[in-house]
Amino acid sequence: MTIRWGLIGAGDIANKRVAAAIQMDPNSKLVAVCRRSEPQLQQFADHFAVSHRFTDADDLIASPDLDAVYVATPVDCHLPQTLAAARAGKHVLVEKPMAVDPVQCDQMITACDRAGVYLGVAYYRRFYPVVARIQQLVRSGQLGRILSIACVTGNPNSFPADDWRVIRARGGGGPLMDVGSHRLDLFLQLLGEVHSVKAMLVDSPDYEAEQVATLVMQFTAGAHGVLQSYFGTVDTPDRLEMIGTDGRITVEDLNQGDLGLYTAAGQKQESHPPASNLHAPLIEDFSAAILQHRTPTISGRIGKQTNDLIQMAYENAIS
Numbered sequence: 212m213t214i215r216w217g218l219i220g221a222g223d224i225a226n227k228r229v230a231a232a233i234q235m236d237p238n239s240k241l242v243a244v245c246r247r248s249e250p251q252l253q254q255f256a257d258h259f260a261v262s263h264r265f266t267d268a269d270d271l272i273a274s275p276d277l278d279a280v281y282v283a284t285p286v287d288c289h290l291p292q293t294l295a296a297a298r299a300g301k302h303v304l305v306e307k308p309m310a311v312d313p314v315q316c317d318q319m320i321t322a323c324d325r326a327g328v329y330l331g332v333a334y335y336r337r338f339y340p341v342v343a344r345i346q347q348l349v350r351s352g353q354l355g356r357i358l359s360i361a362c363v364t365g366n367p368n369s370f371p372a373d374d375w376r377v378i379r380a381r382g383g384g385g386p387l388m389d390v391g392s393h394r395l396d397l398f399l400q401l402l403g404e405v406h407s408v409k410a411m412l413v414d415s416p417d418y419e420a421e422q423v424a425t426l427v428m429q430f431t432a433g434a435h436g437v438l439q440s441y442f443g444t445v446d447t448p449d450r451l452e453m454i455g456t457d458g459r460i461t462v463e464d465l466n467q468g469d470l471g472l473y474t475a476a477g478q479k480q481e482s483h484p485p486a487s488n489l490h491a492p493l494i495e496d497f498s499a500a501i502l503q504h505r506t507p508t509i510s511g512r513i514g515k516q517t518n519d520l521i522q523m524a525y526e527n528a529i530s
């Protein structure tokens with residue numbers, strides 16, 4: 212059986228990776244797409260040779276010949292589109308961050324559970340080989356007791372004030388929600404639960420959301436985490452550093468996968484590049500999960516944990 216996908220949202224990420232990732236997977240077929248702008252819909256559908264075209268998400272969702280829906284719209288659309296898809300009996304894979312707040316995440320999880328459909332969230336970095344290698348180094352004890360993890364990340368764009376990414380009600384926040392969420396998901400994957408978090412925000416002179424968010428947190432297991440995320444600078448670092456009592460890891464660019472390992476035995480450079488289409492392992496896993504009747508690896512419950520952490524950070528933020 213092939214999983215027949217409908218894609219809601221045909222913007223940046225759908226064009227860059229999602230449509231191609233669905234088309235690359237032998238268990239998946241992209242049969243429908245939706246966006247409200249008719250000319251851009253036709254252009255996208257022609258480019259990816261998608262047969263069913265919709266300008267209204269409810270019409271795509273009602274389509275009988277779909278098994279799963281990929282939600283690649285602005286964050287405030289994730290809740291209503293997930294609820295509608297669940298009601299129609301379609302499995303849902305939703306872009307990150309899962310929703311604008313944890314209450315919405317709970318609504319999505321409950322709706323999908325009740326409808327008996329799977330819910331997944333696009334934290335595809337969980338499939339990076341370099342992340343698996345870090346996890347193995349942590350678990351094997353080679354780094355000793357983990358003391359800290361740190362990430363610095365950004366998006367160079369200076370968004371206009373009416374862009375959904377910088378309107379809190381639409382994006383859920385600023386860079387913390389947008390680029391920060393990916394890295395917090397990684398923190399949770401690698402070091403488990405966080406019990407306290409403090410945040411400092413730098414307000415933007417141009418838009419409602421913060422321009423910089425700096426978080427300091429403590430994991431239940433004892434380590435500290437530091438995340439810095441921002442919008443509107445000249446480059447986009449994607450650096451990770453982890454320090455243990457017996458070793459240290461540095462990944463200069465997570466999307467490249469080059470890892471530096473520093474232990475008493477000396478220094479070592481390793482290369483663990485990701486798939487050429489970063490979304491491909493995510494789609495493969497979700498379609499396989501449906502076919503195997505198992506929960507997808509990055510479930511709605513996993514996706515919500517990052518929203519919980521971000522909510523905690525925003526609630527006690529100083530700016």
Ligand SMILES: NC(=O)C1=CN([C@@H]2O[C@H](COP(=O)(O)OP(=O)(O)OC[C@H]3O[C@@H](n4cnc5c(N)ncnc54)[C@H](OP(=O)(O)O)[C@@H]3O)[C@@H](O)[C@H]2O)C=CC1
Nearest residue numbers: 220221222223224246247248268283284285286306307308
């Ligand atoms: N995983 C990753 O690495 C990345 C994830 N993302 C996430 O993907 C999602 C989309 O981001 P991105 O592609 O950059 O956003 P864009 O703004 O580029 O695209 C959004 C798309 O959604 C469509 N859309 C908006 N509202 C609706 C609606 N009500 N019904 C149907 N379609 C709608 C827009 O088309 P129209 O206006 O014509 O309807 C457009 O095609 C976000 O959650 C974002 O955080 C984004 C980039 C990278």
Ligand SMILES: O=C1CO[C@H](CO)[C@@H](O)[C@@H]1O
Nearest residue numbers: 307365366389390391393
């Ligand atoms: O990682 C990412 C790359 O940049 C995009 C635009 O800011 C983000 O949405 C995405 O999460």
